[in-house]
Amino acid sequence: MARIDIRLGGSGGQGTITAAAIMGYAAVYAGKKAVQTKSYGPEARGGAARGEVVISDEDINYVKVIKSDILVALTQESCDKFIVDAKEGSIVVVDDFMVKNKPQGNFKVYSLPIIKTAAEDIGKSMVANIVMLGVINQLANLLDFDKLEKGVLSKVPKGTEELNKKALRAGVELAKAAMK
């Protein structure tokens, strides 16, 4: 597997940085190389925040995203800012409620109810980042589902395992429906 650059953009508190860390952890657990980086402001909540993770079978030199193979935007701001770095033919996932102006270009856009699924189907908007992981893993066929699930379960707080399992599976289902 050559280098895959994943950028997860949102606002502080949405869990994009945590999601990038979980994806990196799961990738290393699956025997790959991974580097997770982050950008954030001084605010505890709100403000632009992004998690990035690069996964590869080879050594990773440049640590951040160069051009994204996968971009997820959970806010309009992050979508507008990072869409210029989306690779030709790459995957772009936006939250269909938060991102009203859908990006257009030479990439595949999936506008999905990520936050709504977390809030209404799972019952906690907090797990939107895990739904997002399920979505991108399915869309891009990144890791074995079991490896990703193990990664998620080992990194989430004790007592929330079932909730996060459901969130991850819900993400997979969202992606499957979108790919039909």
Added chain:
Amino acid sequence: MAKKVEFMMGNHAVAEGALYAGCRFFGGYPITPSTEVAERMAERLPQVGGRFIQMEDEIAAMASVIGASIAGAKSLTATSGPGLSLKQENIGYAMLCEIPVVIVDVMRGGPSTGMPTGPSQSDIMCAKWGTHGDHPAIAVTPASVQEQFDETVRAFNLAEKYRCPVFVLTDAIIGQMMEQLVIPEPGELEVIERPKPTCKPEEYLPFDMDKDFVPLAAFGSGYRYHITGLHHNSDGFPTNDPVLHTKNTIKIIERLDKNYDDIVKVEEFMTDDAEILVFAIGVSARSAKHAVVEARNVGIKAGLVRPLTIWPFPERHLDRILNKNKIKGIVVPEMNLGQMTFEVQRVAKGRCAVEGLYSLMLDPILPSEILEKIRRFV
């Protein structure tokens, strides 16, 4: 048996490296983007019988690690730019009084409070010249999470071996990113323990100017001696003698010069037949390696010189390559406005062009930007 691969944050890897090296005291004051070092030490030190103190500010934090080291404990503090400025007075004290301590500086944008969450490489000169007076300085510069661990162990070894403060000079990206890390088994990496004096306590001269190295006796171990930030005699008491002042200053600086080969570590990547060099540390070196690989892919003979020790400056390494190869030019990418470039120019002495590539944009310099500079020398 295959070793367990961890996926760890760079700042946590520094803390684990410190513990591996035998660090048993941390005194600090939290500051972004270094706080995770303190957090990890606060959790881990009590588990291994060590002590963690959060002091009232960085000045006191630096004083606490000096005190702990004089009492015999390998000691660590961690900070970022504004805290590094505050620590400077006491860092000078540790340099003059030959006290081994390790100072982690996770560089963020400065000066002053600057850019709290913004990565930077602008403390390179501050690590060398932040405190006043002529003095020795060692700074190691990791570029991966594995090196955050390994180089911290090396920093402790150098501090003990040469009785001086050692900086782990890293940046907000390498410090806060997560990457794979294999924690070595005990004994796998060299750990230098602090030697104890063997002479009688009444014969102990903690700053004997006629010896290259005197073991630092722990306070409370029966050796009574005086320490002062004033220039001192061999017994540690103040002196105004200009001859002793000169002798002592030169001694502590020459100790590092004499041991250049042991202290200065440099990765030379594809430099054997290189005609164009990139000289970079930390996160910029990650971009540089990417650019060098791309340059080679299109037939350009580029190579990377990546210091893992930036102070003392790796001038003998660079000098050797410049004498051996016909170098057309050196590109120096750095996340500041040219602190390392001037040093490279000093060593190049006009033998080739030296081109800086500077950025204060908080994201690492892109490989494509470095490649563009490389191409100009073709």
